[in-house]
Amino acid sequence: MNPMENHKLFALAQHEGPTCIPVGDVCLGRDFVVMAGPCSVENETQTMETAHAVREAGARILRGGVFKPRTSPYDFQGLGMEGLRILRKAGDAVGLPIVTEVVDPRDIPWVAEFADILQIGTRNMQNFSLLKEAGKSHRPVLLKRGMHSTISEWLNCAEYILAEGNPDVILCERGIRTFENSTRNTLDLSAIPNIHGLSHLPVIVDPSHATGRRDLIEPMALAALASGADGLEIEVHIHPEEALCDGAQSLPPEQFAGLMRKLRLLSETMNQLKEL
Ligand code: PEP
Ligand code: MN
Numbered sequence: 001m002n003p004m005e006n007h008k009l010f011a012l013a014q015h016e017g018p019t020c021i022p023v024g025d026v027c028l029g030r031d032f033v034v035m036a037g038p039c040s041v042e043n044e045t046q047t048m049e050t051a052h053a054v055r056e057a058g059a060r061i062l063r064g065g066v067f068k069p070r071t072s073p074y075d076f077q078g079l080g081m082e083g084l085r086i087l088r089k090a091g092d093a094v095g096l097p098i099v100t101e102v103v104d105p106r107d108i109p110w111v112a113e114f115a116d117i118l119q120i121g122t123r124n125m126q127n128f129s130l131l132k133e134a135g136k137s138h139r140p141v142l143l144k145r146g147m148h149s150t151i152s153e154w155l156n157c158a159e160y161i162l163a164e165g166n167p168d169v170i171l172c173e174r175g176i177r178t179f180e181n182s183t184r185n186t187l188d189l190s191a192i193p194n195i196h197g198l199s200h201l202p203v204i205v206d207p208s209h210a211t212g213r214r215d216l217i218e219p220m221a222l223a224a225l226a227s228g229a230d231g232l233e234i235e236v237h238i239h240p241e242e243a244l245c246d247g248a249q250s251l252p253p254e255q256f257a258g259l260m261r262k263l264r265l266l267s268e269t270m271n272q273l274k275e276l
Contacts, residue, residue, distance in 0.1 A: 002152075005198075009162035010155045010169075015200035021140050021168045023116055024097040026060045028140070028170055029202035032267055033231035035099055036256060037063035039208075039246035040076060041083035044090075049238045051090035053253035057260045061117065062087070062096040063233060067103045068245060069123050076244040088114045099142055099233075105133035112139045122147045122174055122209070125157050135164025142233075144172045144206070147185060151194055158201060171195060171203040172233060173224075175210030184212025184249070187220055192227045204231035208249045214240070217251055218259050225266050234259075 006013050020029040036059040041047050051062050066083030068076060079086070084100060091098040097116035102108055103124060112118060117140045124130050125146035134141045141161050145154045158169045173192065175185025187210035195203045205224035207217045221232050237243045237250035251259065 005152070005155070008155075008159050009167075010158050010199045010201055012198060012200055017200070019167065019169075019200045019202060021170060021202065023140060024060060024095075028204075029230055031060075031231075032225065032229075032263075033061060033204070034059045034260065034263070035061035035063045035204075035231065035233040036236045037087075038065075038237050038243070039235045039250060040065045040068055040244055041079055041087050042076075042244050044086050046238055047086050047090045048093060050236055050253070051094045051096065053238065054236050054256065055094040055096055057253065057257040058264070059234075059256075059260070060096065062091045062094070062098045063100070063119075063235075064090075064098065065101050065245070067101055067107070069101070069103050069121055070245070084111065084114050091116075102130065102134070105129045108133045108137055112137045115139065117142050117170070120144060125149055125154065128160060131157055131160035132164055135161040135166045137166060139166075140168035140170060141166060142170045142172055142204075144174050145176065145188075145191070147175070147177045149176070151191060151198070155195070155199060158199075169201050170230075171199075171201055172206055173203060173210070173229075174206040174233075183210075183216065185210050187211060189220075189223055189227045192224065192229050196228055202230035204233055205229045206233040208233070208235040208246070212246075212249045214249055214251060214255070217249070218255075218262070221259055222262060222266055225263055225270060232263075 036054040068078035099117035101119040178186040207220035240250040
């Protein structure tokens with residue numbers, strides 16, 4: 001990183017200690033936080049059942065997409081406003097804050113009335129009008145890494161949000177495109193300690209979109225925690241084989257619960273390691 005970047009708001013030098021973003025009863029940047037839920041809100045039953053399952057397993061934030069940026073315009077595009085109403089209802093029912101993706105700057109003000117965290121997806125990382133509008137919002141912003149983006153480009157997109165006056169940016173590594181095609185993307189775990197050496201902002205990992213494969217979620221989630229990630233975002237579906245979007249990478253609730261147990265054990269070990 002160019003030393004000239006040290007004066008930017010994201011830089012380590014600009015903040016005393018790591019940024020800590022309170023959401024619900026946890027603090028992102030201090031506590032290890034797992035966000036989980038379906039790729040897309042499909043209907044009330046699916047969302048409600050998934051919310052109960054992830055809450056039971058120990059997730060602290062409920063995720064769910066209502067505006068889906070799909071590769072094909074003929075694929076399920078999300079339920080929009082109706083989906084957000086369902087997600088809010090499910091979050092309230094289980095007592096979890098909700099995170100959902102925004103794709104259009106015009107939606108930010110009203111979505112921010114319902115959602116606790118605004119997600120900006122990989123395809124929109126450099127959508128500067130979306131970043132600026134999110135910077136005017138009072139809600140924390142979860143900024144995913146662009147699939148073709150460098151760490152510097154990503155941090156500069158966080159800067160767009162910070163520069164508008166919103167200090168609460170959470171970075172999310174979700175894999176980048178490489179020549180490898182046996183996984184959906186290539187998870188860049190080195191991004192976590194790399195970012196921690198450059199910025200005070202929390203950084204979480206999304207092993208679901210990074211790999212696209214259910215069998216790889218657990219090892220990558222554990223590796224993310226071991227690499228110092230501040231949290232995870234994981235897709236969970238009550239019936240992954242029936243999911244309208246990303247079923248192949250979604251964990252069924254029992255598998256998610258098993259992963260959460262392993263994360264708790266590893267977390268204890270990580271705390272011991274910090275003392276050494
Ligand atoms: C998502 O989290 O639903 C999503 C679309 O992720 P990404 O932007 O990382 O592809
Ligand atoms: Mn998805």
